[in-house]
Structures are given as C-alpha cells and as structure tokens.
Amino acid sequence: MPALRSTGLRAALLTVPLALGLLGTAAVPAGATPSHPAKSLTCRGKGVDPDAAVRHRTETVIHAPLHTIWKLQTDVARWPAWQSSVETAERLDHGPLRRGSAFRWTTPIPPNPATPATSLEITSTVEQLRHGSCLRWTGPASAEGLRIDGVHVWNFTKVPGGVRVSTEETHTGDQVEANVPAATRILREGLEKWLRELTAAAEVCAHHQAR
Numbered sequence: 001m002p003a004l005r006s007t008g009l010r011a012a013l014l015t016v017p018l019a020l021g022l023l024g025t026a027a028v029p030a031g032a033t034p035s036h037p038a039k040s041l042t043c044r045g046k047g048v049d050p051d052a053a054v055r056h057r058t059e060t061v062i063h064a065p066l067h068t069i070w071k072l073q074t075d076v077a078r079w080p081a082w083q084s085s086v087e088t089a090e091r092l093d094h095g096p097l098r099r100g101s102a103f104r105w106t107t108p109i110p111p112n113p114a115t116p117a118t119s120l121e122i123t124s125t126v127e128q129l130r131h132g133s134c135l136r137w138t139g140p141a142s143a144e145g146l147r148i149d150g151v152h153v154w155n156f157t158k159v160p161g162g163v164r165v166s167t168e169e170t171h172t173g174d175q176v177e178a179n180v181p182a183a184t185r186i187l188r189e190g191l192e193k194w195l196r197e198l199t200a201a202a203e204v205c206a207h208h209q210a211r
Contacts, residue, residue, distance in 0.1 A: 041153040041168040043134035046127065048151045052170035054183045058191050059166035062199045064206035066156060066163050070132050072201055073154065076103045082201035085193060087119060097135075101126045109143060118143050124152075132156060148173045165198065167191055 040047040041057065048055060062069055072082065074097040079089040089105040106119040124139040135154040140147055148171050155166040169187060176183035 041134075041155050041166055043136035043153055043155070044128040044130060046136055046153075048153055048168050048170040049172060052151070052172050053180045054171040054176050054187060055169065056184060056188045056191055057166070057168035058188070058195065059164055060195045060199060061159060061162050061164050062202050063162040064202035065209075066132055066158055068205050068209070069156060069163050069165065069198065069202045072198060072205070073135070076105070079105065083194065083197050085190070092123075097126060097129065099126055099129050102139075120146070122150075146173075146175055148176055165195060167195065 040050070072078075076089050076097065077091055079086045085107045087106045087108055089103060092102040092104060093100070102123065102125045104121065104123045106121050109118050109120055120141050120143045122139060122141040124137040126135065126137045128134070128136040133156055136152070138149075138151045140149050142148075150169060150171050152169040153167065155164075157164045157166070169191060171183060171187060
C-alpha cells in the first residue's frame with residue numbers, strides 16, 4: 001500500500017470527522033449493531049463498492065414515524081440544523097430528493113500541529129432512491145492534499161415501535177488505503193454519530209408531533 005505523503009496529510013486523515021460519513025473510540029448507539037456481513041445493503045439492486053478495503057455497516061432502531069425520519073434524512077439543506085458535523089449543505093437541484101439529485105456539503109477538519117483548521121467538501125449524487133425505503137449516493141470528498149471517493153447506502157424498514165435504519169459506506173483513495181484500520185475507525189465513528197443525531201432529531205420531532 002502507498003505510504004501517506006506527508007505528516008500533515010496523515011494528521012488530516014486521522015482527525016477528519018467524516019459524516020460521509022462522507023468521519024478515541026465512540027460508543028455504539030443504543031440498539032445499533034455494527035457488522036460486516038457478506039451481503040451488503042442495496043438500493044434498487046445497487047450497493048457499496050465491493051472492492052473497497054475501507055467499509056463499515058451499522059444500524060439502529062429509531063422510535064419515530066418513518067415519514068419523520070425520511071424527511072430529516074432527505075431534506076439535505078437542513079442537515080446543519082441537527083448534524084453537528086455538517087457546517088454547510090446545499091442542494092444543487094430543486095424539488096424532492098430523487099435519482100440524479102446532487103448536493104454539496106462540508107464538514108470541519110479541526111486544527112492540529114501539522115495543519116490548520118479547514119473543511120472537507122463533499123459533492124454527493126443520488127444514484128438510486130425508493131421513497132421511504134432506501135437511498136444510495138456516491139461522490140468525492142476533498143480537502144487540500146486529500147481525496148476520498150465514497151459510496152453510501154441507507155435502508156429504512158418499519159419494525160414494531162419504530163424504524164430500523166441501516167447504513168453502509170465504503171471509501172477508496174490513496175490516503176485512506178494507506179492506513180485502512182485508521183480510516184475504517186474514522187468512518188465507523190462518523191456513521192455512528194450520524195445515527196445518534198438522526199435518532200435524537202427524529203424522536204424529538206415525533207414527541208412534538210404527538211403533543
């Protein structure tokens with residue numbers, strides 16, 4: 001595997017809070033089940049990159065209506081309102097999220113001894129979507145000296161008392177492939193944080209709707 005090209009790049013990789021992730025050891029969300037099953041998640045028959053070395057899959061049950069969870073997840077422009085790792089988010093098209101929709105969003109890379117604070121910019125394109133059931137988007141994430149290509153799949157399944165939200169993501173690129181364990185840990189932490197914050201936002205919305 002290629003070595004990281006600089007100390008700064010290594011530090012950037014190890015501190016990127018990927019929310020694609022496009023993100024110490026985070027706690028697994030209540031009800032979450034991280035795993036690496038032989039069969040990947042899919043949306044309309046398409047899944048993550050089967051050849052990617054950096055991958056993670058996890059899930060949790062959210063005690064909220066499916067329509068509430070779906071709206072939070074697909075109203076991309078409002079992600080910064082409930083995702084602490086999303087600085088900005090903008091749709092590059094209009095109307096309901098659908099196949100072919102694109103959006104650009106940023107997540108911070110904190111300062112460290114080798115590099116100043118900066119942002120990771122992600123441009124995602126929805127490749128597959130089934131309303132209320134699944135999403136799959138792809139796209140690059142980039143910062144100075146860093147590029148990651150990601151594929152992200154989400155499944156939403158009604159279960160007694162709520163919705164099981166399952167997610168799986170893969171990353172490829174020279175920098176992440178140079179340190180697969182570290183890149184996988186960062187990805188895992190990002191996905192688990194996303195689920196925690198989606199759970200909190202959806203359950204608060206559901207509580208207010210029920211009043």
